[in-house]
Amino acid sequence: MAQYFDVHPDNPQARLLKQAVGLLEKGGVLAVPTDSSYAIACHLDDKAAADRLRQIRGVDDKHLLTLLCRDLSELANYARVDNRQYRLLKLATPGPYTFILEATKEVPRRVSHPQRKTIGLRVPEHTVLQELLALHGAPLLASTLFAPHESEPLNDGEEIRQRFERQLAGVIGAGACPSEPTTVIDLVPMATGGDAVVVRQGRGSVAALGL
Numbered sequence: 001m002a003q004y005f006d007v008h009p010d011n012p013q014a015r016l017l018k019q020a021v022g023l024l025e026k027g028g029v030l031a032v033p034t035d036s037s038y039a040i041a042c043h044l045d046d047k048a049a050a051d052r053l054r055q056i057r058g059v060d061d062k063h064l065l066t067l068l069c070r071d072l073s074e075l076a077n078y079a080r081v082d083n084r085q086y087r088l089l090k091l092a093t094p095g096p097y098t099f100i101l102e103a104t105k106e107v108p109r110r111v112s113h114p115q116r117k118t119i120g121l122r123v124p125e126h127t128v129l130q131e132l133l134a135l136h137g138a139p140l141l142a143s144t145l146f147a148p149h150e151s152e153p154l155n156d157g158e159e160i161r162q163r164f165e166r167q168l169a170g171v172i173g174a175g176a177c178p179s180e181p182t183t184v185i186d187l188v189p190m191a192t193g194g195d196a197v198v199v200r201q202g203r204g205s206v207a208a209l210g211l
Helices: 014-025 047-057 083-092 127-136 157-164 188-192
Strands: 003-006 030-032 039-043 066-068 097-103 118-122 140-144 170-173 183-186 197-200
Touching: 003 014, 003 157, 014 030, 014 039, 014 127, 014 170, 030 127, 030 157, 039 047, 039 066, 047 140, 083 097, 083 188, 097 188, 127 140, 157 170
Parallel strands: 003 170, 030 170, 066 118, 097 183
Antiparallel strands: 030 039, 039 140, 066 140, 097 118, 183 197
């Protein structure tokens, strides 16, 4: 049964978030609020937890998962970023964007894209998730939470608990999130003089980035 943490969206209770971090460290998969929709997340270095996350999400090992990072300095440990890419990242973070970048050796091979050696990275703008990442002290592996065979992401913690209570270790409820996934932008072509490619238009404005 999923443990439910009812936290304040703007001033989350550290005591509850520490309990949630404890579940992550034991290999649990959590539903967490973000500045787009809810996501499911687990410890980056736990293979069994990553496999469980994919199973809950209904995707195979070719589906690109995302690293949730606190800030750009953390992101630089996991992706190769040149000056052009960094300027765009700085403009867009924190915010509802996922960026595809070339993965460094710090990224476990099972997490990066098997053919391209890329990784999805994101710096969310959500107080609760930022506090959770700070207490955890490392990025989390994540995916937008869609129910199987549904095209709209889930955005309500109580509904998520009811629908996934036997699959998740915990749900961090912080009120409704926007029911829209992130905008996904592939920055890999920029490394060889090309342009960024918008892979999915979501909540993040591409016009604000000049794309």
